[in-house]
Amino acid sequence: MTDPDALVALIKAEPSTRGHTISKLGYFCAPFRPASGPLSDKVIKVYRGLPDAAALDRLKQCHDDYFAALRQCGVTIPDTEMHLVSIDGARQPVIVQEALPEDSLMRPLMQRAGLDDALGMMEAAGQCIASFWHGSQKIDTRIGFHPSIRNFAIMDGKAVFFDTFPPLIHYSRDEMGRMLLQYSDKRLMRLVGPLMQKRVTGIQDEWYSPPETLVGLVGSACRLRPPEAEAFLDWGRDFATRAMQPWAEEALRGMQEPPRLPGYWTGFRKILGLQGEPNV
Structure with a gap:
C-alpha cells in the first residue's frame, strides 16, 4: 500500500x-x-x-x-x-x-524487430484487444479501451497494457469529451479545445468501438513501418476473421488500405508538440 x-x-x-x-x-x-x-x-x-x-x-x-x-x-x-x-x-x-522494464515497451521493440517478430507482437496485442472486447460483453456499463502500440509492453511474448487514464468506464460520451480538455496537461489545449469541443469529443470514439481499436492498432503499425504496411494489413484481416468475429466485417472495411489518423487529431498533436512516442 x-x-x-x-x-x-x-x-x-x-x-x-x-x-x-x-x-x-x-x-x-x-x-x-x-x-x-x-x-x-x-x-x-x-x-x-x-x-x-x-x-x-x-x-x-x-x-x-x-x-x-x-x-x-x-x-x-x-x-x-x-x-x-x-x-x-x-x-x-x-x-x-x-514499473515495467523500459526495454519491454512495444513501440521501440516494433521499430527494431524483424518482420516476423513484429507480427508476433501484433498478435500478442491483438489477443489482448480481442480478450477485452469479448469480456466486456458481460459488463453492463459504457466501457472503452485504448490499445495503441505505445500503450503496450511485451513481456515473455505477452502484451501488457498500462494506460488507465482517463478511466474509460461509466462516463457518457459528452462527459468523456469534456474530460479530454479538463485534464489535458497542455494549457493551449484547454484554451483552444472548447472552441472545437465537437471534434475533441470525437477523439474518443475509436476507443469505444471494437473494430476500430483493431484498425487503429494496425494503422499505427503501418505508419511505424510503412514499407511493410501490406504485411500488417494481411495480419489484421486474418486476425479480425479468426479472433473478432462479431466485429470482423466492419474491421475488414477499415483495413482495405493503410488506416490514417483523422486530420483534426494529427493537427491537434502538431499544435501541442506531441509525437508518437511511448507515454508510460
Whole structure:
C-alpha cells in the first residue's frame, strides 16, 4: 500500500532529485520513475486537479472500477492505484503503477524487430484487444479501451497494457469529451479545445468501438513501418476473421488500405508538440 505522505513528499521534491521523467510527450502528464526510495519500483503519474470534489471522488471510483474491469476482461496490467492527494491545498489525482522494464515497451521493440517478430507482437496485442472486447460483453456499463502500440509492453511474448487514464468506464460520451480538455496537461489545449469541443469529443470514439481499436492498432503499425504496411494489413484481416468475429466485417472495411489518423487529431498533436512516442 502506498504511503500518502511519502507520495506527496516525492511529488513536491525538486524534479532533479525525484527521478527521471519517462516521457514528456503524453497528452495528460509526464510520468516519472523515482531514482531511489520506497517508490523506486513504481511509475508516478500526476494529473491536474479540479475544484469539484465530487468529480474527483467519482474519477477515483471510476478508475478503481476500470482497473478491475480490465483484469476481469483478461487484460494483463501491472498493479495500478489512483490516489487523491493534497498538494499545496488542492487535491490532485495521482496514479502509482508498478514499473515495467523500459526495454519491454512495444513501440521501440516494433521499430527494431524483424518482420516476423513484429507480427508476433501484433498478435500478442491483438489477443489482448480481442480478450477485452469479448469480456466486456458481460459488463453492463459504457466501457472503452485504448490499445495503441505505445500503450503496450511485451513481456515473455505477452502484451501488457498500462494506460488507465482517463478511466474509460461509466462516463457518457459528452462527459468523456469534456474530460479530454479538463485534464489535458497542455494549457493551449484547454484554451483552444472548447472552441472545437465537437471534434475533441470525437477523439474518443475509436476507443469505444471494437473494430476500430483493431484498425487503429494496425494503422499505427503501418505508419511505424510503412514499407511493410501490406504485411500488417494481411495480419489484421486474418486476425479480425479468426479472433473478432462479431466485429470482423466492419474491421475488414477499415483495413482495405493503410488506416490514417483523422486530420483534426494529427493537427491537434502538431499544435501541442506531441509525437508518437511511448507515454508510460
